Amino acid sequence: MTTTRTQARAPRVGESALRPDGIPKVQGRFLFGNDLWADGMLWGKTLRSPHAHARIARIDVTPALAMTGVFAVLTADDVPGSGVFGLEQADQPVFASGVVRYVGEPIAVVAADHPELARRACEAIVVEYEVLTPLVDSQAAITAAAIHPDGNILRHLVIRHGDIDAIGDVVVEGIYEVGMQDQAFMGPESGLAIPDDDGGVQLFVSTQFVHADRDQTAACLGLPPDMVRATVAGTGGAFGGREDICLQVHVCLLALRTGRPVKMLYSRDESFVGHVHRHPARMEYRHHARRDGTIVKVEARVVFDGGAYASTSSAVLANACCFGAGPYRVPNAFIEGWAVRTNNPPCGAMRGFGAVQTCFAHEAQMDKLADALAIDRVELRLRNALEPGDTIITGQRITGTAPVAAVIRACADAPFPAGAELDPDSESAPMLLRPGGAGRTADARHVTRALGFAVSYKNLMFSEGFDDYSTARVRVEDGIATVHCACAEVGQGFVTLAQQIAREVLDIDEVVLAPADTHVGSAGSTSASRQTWMSGGAVEGACRLVKAQMEADAAAGTVQRVYEATFEHHHAPTQRLDENGQGDAHVSFAFAAHRAVVDVDRDLGLVRVVDVTTAQDVGRVLNPVQALGQIEGGIAQGVGLAVMEELVVDQGRIRNASFTDYLIPTALDMPTVTVAALIEEPEPGAPFGAKGIGEPPTISSTAAVAAAIRAATGRAVDRVPVRPDDLLF
Amino acid sequence: MTDQAIAITVNGERRKGRTEARTTLADFLRDELALTGTHVGCEHGVCGACTVLLDGEAVRSCLVLAVQADGADITTIEGIGPEPGRLGPVQQAFMECHGLQCGFCTPGFVVSVTSFLAEQPAPTDDEIREMLSGNICRCTGYQGIVAAVHRATELIEEATA
Ligand code: FES
Ligand code: FES
Numbered sequence: 042m043t044t045t046r047t048q049a050r051a052p053r054v055g056e057s058a059l060r061p062d063g064i065p066k067v068q069g070r071f072l073f074g075n076d077l078w079a080d081g082m083l084w085g086k087t088l089r090s091p092h093a094h095a096r097i098a099r100i101d102v103t104p105a106l107a108m109t110g111v112f113a114v115l116t117a118d119d120v121p122g123s124g125v126f127g128l129e130q131a132d133q134p135v136f137a138s139g140v141v142r143y144v145g146e147p148i149a150v151v152a153a154d155h156p157e158l159a160r161r162a163c164e165a166i167v168v169e170y171e172v173l174t175p176l177v178d179s180q181a182a183i184t185a186a187a188i189h190p191d192g193n194i195l196r197h198l199v200i201r202h203g204d205i206d207a208i209g210d211v212v213v214e215g216i217y218e219v220g221m222q223d224q225a226f227m228g229p230e231s232g233l234a235i236p237d238d239d240g241g242v243q244l245f246v247s248t249q250f251v252h253a254d255r256d257q258t259a260a261c262l263g264l265p266p267d268m269v270r271a272t273v274a275g276t277g278g279a280f281g282g283r284e285d286i287c288l289q290v291h292v293c294l295l296a297l298r299t300g301r302p303v304k305m306l307y308s309r310d311e312s313f314v315g316h317v318h319r320h321p322a323r324m325e326y327r328h329h330a331r332r333d334g335t336i337v338k339v340e341a342r343v344v345f346d347g348g349a350y351a352s353t354s355s356a357v358l359a360n361a362c363c364f365g366a367g368p369y370r371v372p373n374a375f376i377e378g379w380a381v382r383t384n385n386p387p388c389g390a391m392r393g394f395g396a397v398q399t400c401f402a403h404e405a406q407m408d409k410l411a412d413a414l415a416i417d418r419v420e421l422r423l424r425n426a427l428e429p430g431d432t433i434i435t436g437q438r439i440t441g442t443a444p445v446a447a448v449i450r451a452c453a454d455a456p457f458p459a460g461a462e463l464d465p466d467s468e469s470a471p472m473l474l475r476p477g478g479a480g481r482t483a484d485a486r487h488v489t490r491a492l493g494f495a496v497s498y499k500n501l502m503f504s505e506g507f508d509d510y511s512t513a514r515v516r517v518e519d520g521i522a523t524v525h526c527a528c529a530e531v532g533q534g535f536v537t538l539a540q541q542i543a544r545e546v547l548d549i550d551e552v553v554l555a556p557a558d559t560h561v562g563s564a565g566s567t568s569a570s571r572q573t574w575m576s577g578g579a580v581e582g583a584c585r586l587v588k589a590q591m592e593a594d595a596a597a598g599t600v601q602r603v604y605e606a607t608f609e610h611h612h613a614p615t616q617r618l619d620e621n622g623q624g625d626a627h628v629s630f631a632f633a634a635h636r637a638v639v640d641v642d643r644d645l646g647l648v649r650v651v652d653v654t655t656a657q658d659v660g661r662v663l664n665p666v667q668a669l670g671q672i673e674g675g676i677a678q679g680v681g682l683a684v685m686e687e688l689v690v691d692q693g694r695i696r697n698a699s700f701t702d703y704l705i706p707t708a709l710d711m712p713t714v715t716v717a718a719l720i721e722e723p724e725p726g727a728p729f730g731a732k733g734i735g736e737p738p739t740i741s742s743t744a745a746v747a748a749a750i751r752a753a754t755g756r757a758v759d760r761v762p763v764r765p766d767d768l769l770f
Numbered sequence: 771m772t773d774q775a776i777a778i779t780v781n782g783e784r785r786k787g788r789t790e791a792r793t794t795l796a797d798f799l800r801d802e803l804a805l806t807g808t809h810v811g812c813e814h815g816v817c818g819a820c821t822v823l824l825d826g827e828a829v830r831s832c833l834v835l836a837v838q839a840d841g842a843d844i845t846t847i848e849g850i851g852p853e854p855g856r857l858g859p860v861q862q863a864f865m866e867c868h869g870l871q872c873g874f875c876t877p878g879f880v881v882s883v884t885s886f887l888a889e890q891p892a893p894t895d896d897e898i899r900e901m902l903s904g905n906i907c908r909c910t911g912y913q914g915i916v917a918a919v920h921r922a923t924e925l926i927e928e929a930t931a
Binding site for chain 2: 057059060062063064066067068069070071072073075076078157225226227228229276277278280308309474531532533534666667669670672673674675676677678699700701705707708709710711713714
């Protein structure tokens with residue numbers, strides 16, 4: 042057994058390079074934010090609101106401050122800079138003052154010399170509330186009295202495209218709902234802040250977007266941004282849930298106040314209220330088509346519950362609406378979207394970012410339409426599939442690749458893997474792999490197997506005029522290349538790709554990665570399936586600059602010992618949507634198709650997903666084994682949303698904030714995942730032609746599973762996750 | 771709060787410490803012995819990230835009090851390899867088969883699988899999935915992990931052949 046693999050030549054772009062952090066991770070030596078430690082450090086803890094909506098009549102911190110071992114207790118009065126933060130609009134208080142708007146909203150933080158003492162000190166803080174009626178109905182929120190000075194409408198977006206009065210020969214309608222999903226990353230929120238001598242602070246934090254953390258934190262601390270030196274700490278998954286501020290400001294405030302290092306680490310139940318969730322949505326749809334199956338018009342009205350604060354609701358809603366008709370040629374559309382503020386838990390980014398919810402609805406509609414027209418469901422999708430050069434409902438022409446028909450065909454035509462055939466010998470299926478699993482409840486004679494199909498698309502990178510650039514600095518010294526990029530590695534494998542790209546361009550085997558921190562320019566967020574394109578492109582660009590200089594010097598006989606270059610990679614500019622929701626708002630699109638096979642126990646309403654087969658538009662595969670990992674992991678989350686994952690929220694309160702009650706697919710719940718095809722049509726403008734691959738697996742997999750359950754049961758299945766009661770009563 | 775003295779053997783080394791009765795073994799390993807490879811994902815026995823071997827048996831160290839482990843022989847992820855710096859077969863297999871992404875769940879899986887393969891050196895796919903269902907991974911979708919378990923059986927066989 043050896044700890045390093047000796048390779049004649051380290052793998053380049055297109056090869057299955059192994060993760061550079063693989064060895065420390067399998068050895069338990071890799072340090073996550075949770076593991077950080079500093080001499081003399083204190084522990085921070087947050088006091089949170091037990092109410093969804095209340096006025097704060099009085100806060101008395103003196104009993105907590107009087108406890109031996111407690112070094113600071115801070116409230117809204119102690120925030121020296123901006124009292125509010127937010128990724129798109131600064132509307133969320135660092136600490137609630139005057140009013141609380143959701144269960145779990147921070148009221149105060151404590152620093153103490155032991156985590157248990159910090160917890161008891163929080164309990165000792167006296168807060169008197171006047172409880173108010175919470176606003177928990179997203180539809181009612183549109184017209185209800187404002188619960189925030191900025192009002193209840195986070196965004197109202199209308200897309201008018203073509204002739205909005207057009208009428209088809211056949212019309213199908215439906216109302217669909219998606220429950221609140223959680224990212225449930227495995228490593229809870231964590232951070233360590235260390236005060237610097239010059240009045241600044243070092244912050245080590247598990248995050249997706251370290252420069253946004255730095256800028257928002259500095260604004261709240263009242264410091265210039267360069268006095269907050271932030272570093273991405275080891276991050277145990279993210280999936281959108283670490284794009285917003287959670288403990289960043291709190292832990293820095295405590296460190297600056299006490300003059301000592303302070304660590305904060307959320308418990309699992311705290312994590313469930315400590316980050317944003319996937320928006321619950323209610324969606325009304327009407328599709329019009331000609332008899333031959335040509336789509337004439339899509340009408341929709343969607344309401345997304347943003348919870349108490351804005352987070353990224355505005356961009357999530359834009360995605361939901363822009364991609365709300367699916368990857369089809371739709372000449373006429375009228376889509377009205379609302380993202381509203383309520384006293385529910387705040388919602389924001391999660392893998393798929395708005396496209397997941399409307400995909401569930403538009404794909405259910407496509408099946409309805411196919412049935413109403415008596416056209417095969419796959420065939421109907423093929424007839425309407427978008428092609429390069431087509432115009433989408435926002436009036437934007439697709440100038441890049443769009444292999445929609447290719448993903449549909451490859452996925453639909455794929456053979457069924459062993460065990461997922463449509464006429465199974467169900468008596469012989471292992472008990473554990475029947476619906477109900479280890480409960481061993483299913484009677485094989487009452488199990489129905491069926492399949493469902495769904496297609497989706499979404500944007501890559503940020504849209505609507507955002508310039509979400511990335512920066513990389515590359516240094517070559519003594520035959521070793523060092524890449525410095527602030528891209529947050531959250532598990533997706535950017536570290537592997539960065540090495541592969543640097544090796545490819547520089548033809549150097551040894552590539553070292555510097556810590557991802559704010560000592561280099563922004564890399565933007567690890568979200569929107571954007572880092573391979575944006576930061577991959579930044580690394581490529583910096584390497585090309587270095588290489589050009591090296592070659593020039595070699596030719597001139599003036600070879601230097603050290604070469605260094607920095608490159609800022611910007612994507613093509615995009616436009617904001619106009620008052621009709623029209624404009625070239627997106628950089629590029631990725632497409633995917635999913636086919637699900639499910640077994641449903643008709644007696645008990647239990648579902649087991651047997652197989653998910655997929656074909657995906659990837660541009661070009663840069664690392665096959667990592668691409669597969671993204672697809673399998675993304676499908677796991679899509680399956681979770683289809684059949685088990687929901688934060689149950691009652692009057693604003695999450696009822697299942699634990700891994701006992703919020704169920705995530707285990708190895709037994711997971712279907713086989715079969716990749717029928719990765720369609721490699723290089724995307725113009727993308728580094729090496731590669732599109733992002735992280736999100737598409739999560740988008741239509743949910744819709745495909747729901748369609749399969751519908752086919753097995755004949756039930757409407759107009760809400761996910763599907764609960765047993767939905768199939769029985 | 772009164773501390774109690776405990777003595778445990780961790781990764782072959784005799785370690786003594788004082789701990790409060792309420793401290794879990796997971797927190798003791800992480801906070802007192804600085805063995806942070808044992809991860810805490812759920813704090814109540816559901817996710818398996820904190821799995822360690824206690825007298826050779828896989829246990830969830832978030833469900834064991836440190837004082838209960840007094841006198842026991844503990845193996846954590848840091849001690850699962852054949853010697854410091856070298857990878858054991860299960861670790862090697864997870865790396866080769868892309869059985870991890872963020873890696874937060876990985877130490878728990880590696881320890882659980884090590885103990886499982888010691889009992890069952892040639893498991894079927896279904897047995898592997900049943901065994902793995904005690905640990906949660908949010909990143910991978912498990913296929914890389916299942917592949918890693920198969921690969922680990924090969925590596926163990928090669929090593930003993
Ligand atoms: S932390 Fe022990 S099982 Fe999850
Ligand atoms: S690799 Fe991230 S939780 Fe398993």
